[in-house]
Amino acid sequence: MPExxxxxxxxxxxxxxxxxxxxxxxxxxxxxxxxxxxxALQSVVGDRIARVRRVGKFVFVELDGGRGxxxxxxxxxxxxxxxxxxxxxxxxxxxxxxxxxxxxxxxSLAFSDVRKFGRARLVDGDPATALGIGADPLDExxxxxxxxxMLHGKRTPIKVWLLDxxxxxxxxxxxxxxxxxxxxxxxxxxxxxxTRKERERLLAAMRFVLxxxxxxxxxxxxDYLDVEGKRGRFQNLLAVYGRVGKVCRRCRTPVRRTVLAQxxxxxxxxxxx
DNA sequence: ATCAGCACCTGTTGGC
DNA sequence: TGCCAACAGGTGCTGA
Numbered sequence: 001m002p003e004x005x006x007x008x009x010x011x012x013x014x015x016x017x018x019x020x021x022x023x024x025x026x027x028x029x030x031x032x033x034x035x036x037x038x039x040a041l042q043s044v045v046g047d048r049i050a051r052v053r054r055v056g057k058f059v060f061v062e063l064d065g066g067r068g069x070x071x072x073x074x075x076x077x078x079x080x081x082x083x084x085x086x087x088x089x090x091x092x093x094x095x096x097x098x099x100x101x102x103x104x105x106x107x108s109l110a111f112s113d114v115r116k117f118g119r120a121r122l123v124d125g126d127p128a129t130a131l132g133i134g135a136d137p138l139d140e141x142x143x144x145x146x147x148x149x150m151l152h153g154k155r156t157p158i159k160v161w162l163l164d165x166x167x168x169x170x171x172x173x174x175x176x177x178x179x180x181x182x183x184x185x186x187x188x189x190x191x192x193x194x195t196r197k198e199r200e201r202l203l204a205a206m207r208f209v210l211x212x213x214x215x216x217x218x219x220x221x222x223d224y225l226d227v228e229g230k231r232g233r234f235q236n237l238l239a240v241y242g243r244v245g246k247v248c249r250r251c252r253t254p255v256r257r258t259v260l261a262q263x264x265x266x267x268x269x270x271x272x273x
Numbered sequence: 274a275t276c277a278g279c280a281c282c283t284g285t286t287g288g289c
Numbered sequence: 290t291g292c293c294a295a296c297a298g299g300t301g302c303t304g305a
Contacts, residue, residue, distance in 0.1 A: 221295095
């Protein structure tokens with residue numbers, strides 16, 4: 001479900017609600033929700049939350065002392081802050097509750113997820129390094145020369161390259177299609193074949209689309225909701241994603257759907273070369 | 274390195 | 290109306 005704009009919206013919503021709170025307990029309701037590669041989560045009990053921010057597609061709950069909890073919502077994960085439920089009816093309070101992080105003020109951070117794909121992982125030190133993900137696409141240090149060196153010699157389709165979080169972290173299936181539309185580049189183009197102008201357009205398009213989507217609090221195509229349970233609005237402004245058969249907003253050509261890396265991929269055959 | 278295929282899960286939807 | 294295959298915003302593993 002959530003990509004960079006949705007995760008950014010959630011992190012921004014969560015931050016003022018939980019900052020400076022101390023963690024008083026960690027209660028998993030589904031065994032595999034904790035990714036043990038970072039070690040057991042119980043060790044954060046007693047720690048204070050410094051802030052909440054986005055790292056790639058992770059919601060990062062940063063703790064005093066340099067550690068943090070990295071939460072990945074995958075397809076259907078949701079975060080909310082609730083009144084701490086009695087242990088025996090926790091799962092009734094929030095449907096599909098998978099993990100409750102109790103706070104010292106009688107509230108809990110609730111991580112729920114219909115599909116059980118979401119994970120929470122303890123991280124020590126720089127989260128991007130620990131999580132093995134690349135630079136943020138909104139980071140201005142990612143400029144054309146840097147993109148050029150990253151794409152050099154790559155024969156994989158540019159859209160597939162964009163989805164690989166080790167390169168740039170945060171872009172998912174919606175915004176990859178959208179950014180490529182705004183850049184006028186076919187999703188199937190070999191990454192290394194982009195010209196300088198195309199790389200410049202791609203960088204500008206990624207940032208434009210991601211910033212616009214953040215302004216609109218993300219895209220709620222199906223079930224994405226923010227921390228307050230509200231839908232985003234950017235789904236109404238999508239240019240190609242999910243619009244197969246409908247006409248391109250720019251040139252009226254019907255939008256096409258193909259499959260790349262087993263993912264639905266949308267583009268305008270006229271506007272994208 | 275890279276890539277297809279599948280696994281992980283459950284719910285919704287579209288076609289017959 | 291009813292059934293069921295296909296599909297869904299993501300990643301991670303295996304084997305070629």
